[in-house]
Amino acid sequence: MNQALPLLFGFITTPLELISFLLSVITVGLNIRQLHWAWLFAILSSALYAVVFFDARLYGDMALQFVFVLVSVWGWYVWLGASTEKSSRLAPIVPVVSRLSARQRVYGILAWGVGFVLLSWFLKSFTDTDVPYADGFLTAGSLLGQLLLSRKKLENWHVWIIVDVLYVGLYVYKNLMLTAILYALFVLMAIMGLRVWSKQCPK
Incomplete structure (x- = not known):
């Protein structure tokens, strides 16, 4: 599965x-439409991308994929909702889109900063990655974005726009050109997601 395949323009x-690229595109498309099946594709794409990032020595991103799998299982459960009826069956009770309070936004920024410092220190001290700071910053931001997405917070799209733009540059540097194209596409899809969710979110 690691043999080289030629793309357009010599990539x-x-x-x-x-395969990871295609599954990721499906995931974001389903997220925009708020379909819970997005989490299944997120699990599959994250598991495969963990291998891709390991080969590229992006260990923060690799570890992030395993976190994404766990968060995706939880997000899937949250989006479905758990019935308290005697049948104990899962019911399609989906959280509504909402905004973070001003205090929650501050906490989110602080959490991103703390995560960046800790992850960058760990990657620089205990791995052979050549991009510990970029990997740490974007891994911390991705964790925040995924958490906000699972809670259907509108601001998740703001985080993803910032993260995805920066990821394009990182993946070009690591010669993961298809993944760079994927994240450029993610930027456009995140903007689309922000517009769609904004219409459903109370002021």
């Missing part, structure tokens, strides 16, 4: 990166 990818 090279692998079958594993290509």
Whole structure:
């Protein structure tokens, strides 16, 4: 699954990166439509991308994929909702889109900053990555974005727009060109998601 595949304009990818790319696009498309099946595709794409990032020595991103799998399982459960009826079956009770309070926004920024410091220190001290600060900053931001997404907070799209723009540059640097294209597409899809969710979110 790691043999090179030629793309347009001389870019090279692998079958594993290509499959991960397609699953990720499906995931974001389903997230915009607020369909709970997005979490299944998120689990699959994250598991495959963990291998891709390991090969690229992006260990923060690799570890992030495992966190994404766990958060995706939880997010899937939250989006479905748990019935308190005697049948104890899962009911389609989906949280409504809402905004963070001013205090929650401050907490979110602080959490991103603390996560950046801790992750960057760990990556620089205990791995052979050549981009500990970029990897740490974007990993921390991605964790915040995923948490906000699972709670259907509108601001998740703001976080993803920032993170995805910066990821494009990082993946170009690491020669993961297809993944760089994916994250450029994610920027556009995040903008679309922000517009769609804003219409459903009370002021």
